[in-house]
């Protein structure tokens with residue numbers, strides 16, 4: 095990609111001098127040209143030699159690469175984020191495969207755990223019980239006028255790490271970095287949010303450096319009222335903003351989604367984003383086996399984990415089966431969903447949520463994973479349990495005994511929570527499985543010399559594109575069909591050659607293009623169903639060009655001082 099030369103219209107800024115150097119959205123540091131240093135009145139405040147962005151980038155890359163520890167690499171990059179957002183996003187865009195694991199999954203998990211200890215500068219907004227009644231005013235404290243995307247968490251289920259309270263802020267920050275770098279949303283248009291409703295994590299309550307409210311989580315109506323006040327407040331200031339719910343515990347996640355999905359522009363990434371991404375991976379897996387997408391409705395799908403992600407994946411896969419002509423009843427029969435008590439059965443219906451109950455089976459409630467595999471011979475197993483190592487050698491070998499090429503997706507994050515590793519899955523199936531994982535794994539070389547390239551089944555392949563699409567076209571809600579077409583666009587992106595190498599997702603290096611394709615699919619769907627308030631049928635013909643032009647590209651733009659005319 096690199097820094098292409100184009101004519102750039104200058105931006106006029108309201109500040110000057112050292113204020114600009116301290117504003118990460120405008121700061122170019124040593125790259126400011128002489129003329130700008132004069133115009134903006136900070137001549138003498140920078141070392142004299144001017145470096146260009148390429149050299150600045152090289153220096154940061156060298157610093158990162160000289161460091162072995164992932165968390166230290168993360169700190170180096172986040173410091174750049176705090177100083178110079180343009181350079182930060184340039185580094186992400188140009189080296190996304192190398193940088194994504196540093197600023198996002200898996201390292202972001204550790205960054206959250208150590209959030210209090212590592213705190214330097216604030217980023218994002220916090221809303222807590224003390225702010226009740228003030229939120230409508232508080233949102234005007236945010237310095238940017240035109241926010242397009244908010245990622246919000248209550249910190250109750252951060253990746254597979256559980257309740258991390260306000261430390262969860264690392265997740266919205268990481269997700270929004272991908273929105274900018276991978277989804278082409280400009281950094282001044284995103285806002286990370288933590289709803290600090292307390293924490294039930296005793297360690298945090300005792301931790302002297304914890305930065306959130308040190309008290310038990312709000313529950314019941316108080317909780318839902320707080321969320322509601324936040325939603326009303328941000329929508330009052332930014333009526334068209336997209337709200338992405340992230341890492342809420344399963345009970346809250348589904349309820350909030352049900353409450354808001356038809357009212358406002360929102361989606362839950364762990365339910366719907368994971369669902370769409372996994373569907374794309376499953377379609378890729380079927381293609382790799384030489385099967386048609388219609389065969390989806392003939393699969394026997396074992397899902398380990400009945401939380402928001404497990405059920406979300408089942409819902410999206412079921413929807414896809416129905417797109418291909420199955421009835422709901424037929425589709426439901428393809429699923430075997432198990433939680434820590436075994437296969438979800440109607441015998442436990444009273445303790446299941448309505449969404450779980452839908453998939454409860456009349457027979458064999460409580461069967462273990464091994465028993466399910468032996469009895470029902472699933473063609474795929476998807477792990478969403480946050481229990482590292484749950485897929486044992488025996489379980490995976492049994493999968494391979496009953497199915498020539500089983501699809502094995504351990505999707506829990508971060509890496510320590512993955513149900514099995516790539517190496518284990520390939521070894522235990524003698525290289526026959528089709529594999530993808532939530533966190534990244536290195537390529538696997540078998541004893542006989544065969545090499546496999548595991549790809550990442552991570553919602554980063556869809557959420558930036560969905561966000562880009564819905565905000566560009568002015569959609570009023572995120573519909574199920576939008577998620578479906580997003581999954582289809584992602585699945586179609588994978589080439590035959592990639593499938594032959596065992597890859598069911600595209601390379602992360604192509605993520606900007608993937609996001610563009612996802613955005614286009616979402617916009618087409620919105621236009622054709624009359625949900626795009628900003629675009630019409632006639633815009634469909636050059637959507638590719640339109641979306642490309644709208645995508646943020648991190649390059650230095652000349653700055654000029656905004657002049658106020660005094661009369």
Ligand SMILES: O=C([O-])CC(=O)C(=O)O
Pocket residue numbers: 199252253254341363364506507532552553
């Ligand atoms: O953040 C990720 O890598 C994927 C995700 O949403 C989760 O695991 O909760």
Ligand SMILES: [Mg+2]
Pocket residue numbers: 253340341363364
């Ligand atoms: Mg998540």
